[in-house]
Amino acid sequence: VDYAFFVDRGLQNFLWTFYRNSPMRAVEAAYPGEILPWHFRVPKGHWLGWRGVQNGRDAIRWFVKKNNITLDSVCSVTHDQFEREGLSGMLQKQFNSSPYLALRSVFPDLKPWMCKQAPRATYRDENDRKAALIAYLNANGCPSLDALDQEEVYDLGLRRFVTRVSLEEFGLRGLVAFFGNSAYRMFGELFPGKVLPWTLNAKEPWKVDRMKTASEAVRWLFDKYLCADRDEIPMLATTILFCRIGFSGILTNRTLGFNSSIYREV
DSSP states (O other): OOHHHHHHTTOHHHHHHHHTTOHHHHHHHHSTTTSOGGGSOOOTTTTSHHHHHHHHHHHHHHHHHHTTOOTTTGGGOOHHHHHHTTOHHHHHHHHTTOHHHHHHTTOTTOOGGGSTTOOGGGGOSHHHHHHHHHHHHHHTTOOOSTTOOHHHHHHTTHHHHOOHHHHHHTTOHHHHHHTTTOHHHHHHHHSTTTOOTTTSSOSGGGSSOHHHHHHHHHHHIIIIISOOOGGGHHHHOOHHHHHHHTOHHHHHOTTTTOTTOHHHHO
16 A cells, blocks of 8 residues: 555545545554554654654564564564564664664663674673673583683683584674684683683684694693693603593694604604
8 A cells, every 4th residue: 555556546635635645644544553654664754853763662662572572582583574574764774773772672681692683883892792702601501711720711611612603693793703703812802811722623823833832732731731740741641632632633733744643742
């Protein structure tokens, strides 16, 4: 139903006289409370100014109620859902096309990482960045890293589950993007001094001097992680140990030249 609909039926004068050429007003009058402005091409200025803000809040509350959205299920909401309901214009004009910012007007306790499409700008505050990463760790059965030393952090096995896919699935795409799409840099800056180059399954710390990093990793393994005496190292240094600790890649990496030899590596 648009202006042409009324013209085709000879009702253009009727529409002008009673509803100022607005098909939306005409249909709303015929079906009070049943037809909503965003089901049509909303009138110019509908989303602007103070009244526009109120109209936007009404639209979001309707959207949440219609889709049975709760704080627990808000993570599944995407921009496409707003578009399907005719609310993409409202989202763009009032919330910079951010579902997170829109939904936060209804759920004040909503956190950026609880939405799949939280914008990068929501992580400008360092406390929010750290809280998001702690929430991710907690969801994977890990505590905050603040009270742990480097060896205890390594024991958490972050390399097993910290991947770009898992971070994005948790809703941290914007957070990772804030750190140049580097999970290693993100952990290093939010938990300084807690993450070693080999704590995560990351390539960045190995790009500068792989041999030096590998040597540091092996010395750390025996000196700090195992606290072994020099005369104990030959007995402890086995392929099984390196595999169990997660250092098998150091043995087999061709660019390092150890050729799976424990002797060469140590």
